[in-house]
Amino acid sequence: MSIMRALCWQFERKLPHQMARMAMLRRETHHDGTRLMSGDREIVGYGVNGSPIYVDCVEFPFPAIRYREVTADLCAVREKELGDWKALSLQEKKLLYRHSFCQTYAEFQHFTPDWKLVMGVGFWSLAIGLLISVWYNFKLYDPVPETYAEERRQAQLRRIIQLEMNPITGLSSKWCYHTNKWK
Amino acid sequence: MLRITAGKLGNAIRGTIGVTSSRVAAVRALHGSEESAEDFDKRYEKYFSREGIDGWEIRKGMNDLLGMDLVPSPKIIEAGLRGARRVNDIALAIRWLEGCKDKCGDQKATLYPYLLEKITPTLKELGIPTIEELGYDQPELALKSVYDL
Numbered sequence: 223m224s225i226m227r228a229l230c231w232q233f234e235r236k237l238p239h240q241m242a243r244m245a246m247l248r249r250e251t252h253h254d255g256t257r258l259m260s261g262d263r264e265i266v267g268y269g270v271n272g273s274p275i276y277v278d279c280v281e282f283p284f285p286a287i288r289y290r291e292v293t294a295d296l297c298a299v300r301e302k303e304l305g306d307w308k309a310l311s312l313q314e315k316k317l318l319y320r321h322s323f324c325q326t327y328a329e330f331q332h333f334t335p336d337w338k339l340v341m342g343v344g345f346w347s348l349a350i351g352l353l354i355s356v357w358y359n360f361k362l363y364d365p366v367p368e369t370y371a372e373e374r375r376q377a378q379l380r381r382i383i384q385l386e387m388n389p390i391t392g393l394s395s396k397w398c399y400h401t402n403k404w405k
Numbered sequence: 406m407l408r409i410t411a412g413k414l415g416n417a418i419r420g421t422i423g424v425t426s427s428r429v430a431a432v433r434a435l436h437g438s439e440e441s442a443e444d445f446d447k448r449y450e451k452y453f454s455r456e457g458i459d460g461w462e463i464r465k466g467m468n469d470l471l472g473m474d475l476v477p478s479p480k481i482i483e484a485g486l487r488g489a490r491r492v493n494d495i496a497l498a499i500r501w502l503e504g505c506k507d508k509c510g511d512q513k514a515t516l517y518p519y520l521l522e523k524i525t526p527t528l529k530e531l532g533i534p535t536i537e538e539l540g541y542d543q544p545e546l547a548l549k550s551v552y553d554l
């Protein structure tokens with residue numbers, strides 16, 4: 223909401239106040255804003271980069287904040303957690319885990335079918351590119367030059383051999399000048 | 406003239422910032438020794454079992470350990486679990502177990518049962534369920550797409 227407000231001010235007013243508003247915008251989208259967005263979540267560690275953000279990843283399995291905000295129900299279970307953990311039921315243990323973390327390792331490492339979308343988009347781009355190149359060939363480009371004709375290319379080859387071009391490793395080295403045949 | 410000045414300047418520099426060979430040797434010897442595996446285990450055990458450690462430091466230690474190219478030894482895992490007990494955070498303990506299981510990589514079939522066997526007494530003592538007891542070895546919940554929120 224406040225970001226929207228700042229954006230609106232950006233467009234409505236003129237230069238003298240612009241710098242201050244830019245600073246505010248930057249502040250609200252960067253650090254203090256992140257802090258605001260994290261709400262009543264408890265900050266429990268440094269996390270990935272010191273910002274109060276939540277992310278499930280193998281590289282940093284312990285994010286800076288707990289996943290859920292504190293509620294009255296949860297406080298009761300947290301009170302119970304202070305005592306012996308054997309007194310907690312399996313459901314309560316799961317509840318506490320899900321309070322701190324969004325997904326388990328098994329869940330965030332689960333293979334998703336996203337590759338289908340990626341392959342699909344790739345093939346679509348290929349198909350569109352091919353269609354465009356076909357259209358270019360038929361509609362846009364001039365016909366090929368007359369030097370592309372078969373007899374003209376033969377004449378060119380004959381001349382290359384007569385001039386003995388590339389006689390050591392190239393084309394003429396493969397031509398026998400005694401028998402006038404390919405070696 | 407230039408040669409005399411340069412010579413004097415050179416002498417002056419040699420006197421002030423010149424480093425003698427004995428000093429070089431002393432500095433280089435500082436990072437000569439390599440920590441043995443036992444020392445490493447002991448260091449982290451000590452880190453997790455320090456009196457008055459808080460959740461922030463435990464998380465830092467665990468994040469560091471799980472970022473290294475190693476599987477934490479059962480001793481370290483136990484120390485981590487006890488650390489989580491001391492700050493009364495069972496979620497931390499479960500996540501730590503999961504992280505250690507994940508570190509076994511493609512050797513899960515051989516390494517993980519060994520680790521589990523070693524740390525079972527501690528798990529029983531503290532009342533921490535294993536990942537299998539929680540059913541977290543398989544995906545339990547699906548995430549709602551952000552476009553449907």
